[in-house]
Amino acid sequence: xxxxxxxxxxxxxxxxxxxxxxxxxxxxxxxxxxxxxxxxxxxxxxxxxxxxxxxxxxxxxxxxxxxxxxxxxxxxxxxxxxxxxxxxxxxxxxxxxxxxxxxxxxxxxxxxxxxxxxxxxxxxxxxxxxxxxxxxxxxxxxxxxxxxxxxxxxxxxxxxxxxxxxxxxxxxxxxxxxxxxxxxxxxxxxxxxxxxxxxxxxxxxxxxxxxxxxxxxxxxxxxxxxxxxxxxxxxxxxxxxxxxxxxxxxxxxxxxxxxxxxxxxxxxxxxxxxxxxxxxxxxxxxxxxxxxxxxxxxxxxxxxxxxxxxxxxxxxxxxxxxxxxxxxxxxxxxxxxxxxxxxxxxxxxxxxxxxxxxxxxxxxxxxxxxxxxxxxxxxxxxxxxxxx
Amino acid sequence: xxxxxxxxxxxxxxxxxxxxxxxxxxxxxxxxxxxxxxxxxxxxxxxxxxxxxxxxxxxxxxxxxxxxxxxxxxxxxxxx
Numbered sequence: 001x002x003x004x005x006x007x008x009x010x011x012x013x014x015x016x017x018x019x020x021x022x023x024x025x026x027x028x029x030x031x032x033x034x035x036x037x038x039x040x041x042x043x044x045x046x047x048x049x050x051x052x053x054x055x056x057x058x059x060x061x062x063x064x065x066x067x068x069x070x071x072x073x074x075x076x077x078x079x080x081x082x083x084x085x086x087x088x089x090x091x092x093x094x095x096x097x098x099x100x101x102x103x104x105x106x107x108x109x110x111x112x113x114x115x116x117x118x119x120x121x122x123x124x125x126x127x128x129x130x131x132x133x134x135x136x137x138x139x140x141x142x143x144x145x146x147x148x149x150x151x152x153x154x155x156x157x158x159x160x161x162x163x164x165x166x167x168x169x170x171x172x173x174x175x176x177x178x179x180x181x182x183x184x185x186x187x188x189x190x191x192x193x194x195x196x197x198x199x200x201x202x203x204x205x206x207x208x209x210x211x212x213x214x215x216x217x218x219x220x221x222x223x224x225x226x227x228x229x230x231x232x233x234x235x236x237x238x239x240x241x242x243x244x245x246x247x248x249x250x251x252x253x254x255x256x257x258x259x260x261x262x263x264x265x266x267x268x269x270x271x272x273x274x275x276x277x278x279x280x281x282x283x284x285x286x287x288x289x290x291x292x293x294x295x296x297x298x299x300x301x302x303x304x305x306x307x308x309x310x311x312x313x314x315x316x317x318x319x320x321x322x323x324x325x326x327x328x329x330x331x332x333x334x335x336x337x338x339x340x341x342x343x344x345x346x347x348x349x350x351x352x353x354x355x356x357x358x359x360x361x362x363x364x365x366x367x368x369x370x371x372x373x374x375x376x377x378x379x380x381x382x383x384x385x386x387x388x
Numbered sequence: 389x390x391x392x393x394x395x396x397x398x399x400x401x402x403x404x405x406x407x408x409x410x411x412x413x414x415x416x417x418x419x420x421x422x423x424x425x426x427x428x429x430x431x432x433x434x435x436x437x438x439x440x441x442x443x444x445x446x447x448x449x450x451x452x453x454x455x456x457x458x459x460x461x462x463x464x465x466x467x468x
Contacts, residue, residue, distance in 0.1 A: 121403040131453060131463065140451055140465060149402070149446040154463055155454040171454075178458035182403070253406075254444055257437055260409060264433045267416035271426040 011067050014040070014079060015087075018060045023049065033064060033079065042066065042079035050162060052084060053197065054096035061087040093193055097200050100227055109209045109231055116214040116233045118246060119182045121253075124151045125246055126181030126213070128171045131156035134189040135218070135239035142243035147250055153179040159188040164198035169207035176213050184211065185242045186228065187218030196220050199228035208232050218242035339371035357384045402443050405436045412436070 019032035019039055027046030032039050042064060044052070056062055066081035086092040104110055125143065129135045131154055143150055155171035158164045168186065175184060186208065188196070198204060199219045208215050208231045217232035218239045229235040236242035335345065346354040347367045354360055360379050368375045400408070412433040416426055452460035 119403055121401075121406050123401045123403065126454075137465060140449060144449040148449045149444050151450045151452065153452050153454050153460055174456075174458070175454055179454055179460065182401075250444055254441065257406075257409075257440055257444070260413065260437045261434055263413055264416060264430050267413070268426050268430045271416070271421055271423050275423065 009068050011065065011082065014064050014066070016040075016062065016064075018056050018058050018062055020058060021055055023055060029055070029084075031084075033062070040079055041071070041076060042081050044081040044084055048082055053093045053200070054099060056084065056086055056092060056095075060092075062091075063087060093197070093200075097227065100200065100202055100205065101230065104205055104209075104227070104231065109205070114209075118214050118216065118234055120248060122150065122182030122246055124153060124179065124181040126175045126179060126184035127152060127154045128157055128168055128175060128184060128186040129154070129188055129239070130159045133159065135159075135187055138189070138238070138240040139185060139243040142240050143247060146244065147247035149250070150247060153181055155179075160191065160195045160198055165201035165203040168198060169203040172204075172207040172211055172215070176211050181213060183246045184213050184215045185218060185236075185239070185246065186215055186232070187236075187239050187242060188220065189239060190221040190224070193224075196224055196226060199226040201227070204228050205231045216242045216245055336371060339369065345369040357382045400436075400439070402440060405440045405443075409433055409436045409440070 014033060016033040016035045016039075019034040021029065021031045023029045027049055029044040029049045029052075031042050031044070033042055034040075063085050064079060064081045065083045065085075066079045069078055069080050070076070071078040084092075086095065101110070108114070127136060127139055129139075136154060140152060143152060153175065155175040157167040157171040159168065172184065172186060175181065186204075188199070190196075196219055199217070205227045208217065208228060214233040216234045216236050217226070217228040218236040218241065219226045219228055220238075222237035225235075234245060236245050339345065345368070347369060348354055348360070349365045349367065352359075354366065360366065360382060362379050362381050364379045366377050366379060368377055412429045415421055416429050416433070421429070451463045451465060453463040454460050
């Protein structure tokens with residue numbers, strides 16, 4: 001009966017809602033498919049199950065393509081599925097994408113603060129892509145045009161199909177570890193959602209997050225945003241755009257370089273002329289400061305002179321007055337004035353004044369000093385006063 | 389940064405040279421640089437300009453393939 005069923009019923013599409021879904025350790029998926037009237041059991045063997053981006057939830061509306069067969073041990077019909085697709089746009093793919101994105105977000109791997117800057121002048125550019133794909137050609141032709149001085153190291157990897165995400169992750173790891181480029185472009189050209197799927201898988205996301213070198217992700221065309229794009233340090237819409245992003249424009253750079261010696265020269269000349277300017281400036285300031293300091297000095301000098309003059313003239317006046325007084329007194333004390341009053345002074349010829357009678361003998365010569373001259377005389381006798 | 393320091397001792401990379409050139413220009417255009425230092429910087433700056441121009445004058449992009457051993461070999465895209 002099973003043989004009859006297997007040979008006579010063509011593979012068919014069955015639509016419905018997932019009633020239950022379990023995945024065994026071996027990777028086989030057992031499920032039930034139901035609608036409001038009936039249900040059928042089904043199995044998706046591991047080979048096919050590995051292609052599923054994620055497991056559908058209970059209640060997900062799906063379409064299953066497969067072969068109807070009889071599970072003889074239980075006596076039940078069973079659908080051996082070749083593919084399971086969720087209905088609605090992108091279905092299970094979208095679900096898997098959102099699940100992984102949410103998980104990475106929770107881990108903080110999508111944090112904009114983690115994005116590293118792309119070095120402006122990379123010497124070596126690593127590329128992880130298919131060595132035979134269009135993406136590599138696009139990248140190298142842009143680099144040849146914009147930065148032919150750069151070195152490109154390609155770590156080849158399959159970019160689609162089963163296991164591709166592990167190959168991409170491994171290539172990234174190997175490239176970072178051995179060639180140590182300054183920046184890495186990881187990506188591929190456009191394709192269907194399924195073709196690009198490796199870049200939505202966890203191994204690629206983790207490898208990019210762990211990569212010690214800044215990574216630019218460039219997967220497919222502009223509209224395709226992958227997990228790889230979200231985790232990378234920079235997202236480029238296409239592989240060509242990624243190549244543009246990682247290198248500077250050489251003609252512009254050369255132009256800037258050629259202006260540099262001129263700038264250096266100008267700066268040098270400015271520095272060289274600065275001591276002279278500085279000296280002139282210092283001199284000017286010194287002169288100014290001297291002037292400022294001299295003004296008060298000169299003023300105090302003038303004041304001093306004035307005071308001195310006044311003092312001298314005052315002194316002079318007072319001295320003159322004193323002199324007059326003194327000279328008057330001197331006049332009074334002078335013996336000449338006494339003589340003028342009629343007194344005379346007797347002097348011995350050898351000089352001394354004769355003060356007593358005993359000082360002379362009769363016969364001695366005397367000079368008698370008068371106010372207007374002298375008289376020479378001789379002693380005839382001496383007579384002392386008698387006290388009566 | 390440790391990579392560029394290593395490169396300084398061997399053959400400075402383009403990035404090292406251009407980065408240093410920017411530093412030199414900024415230093416020389418500052419007001420507190422001494423003439424002696426400015427002269428030394430000028431010479432170094434001009435050297436970096438010349439070397440960078442030489443580096444940038446290469447016309448043929450080098451494309452290599454990374455082998456499993458970690459070594460690289462030239463990759464000719466026309467044959468691929």
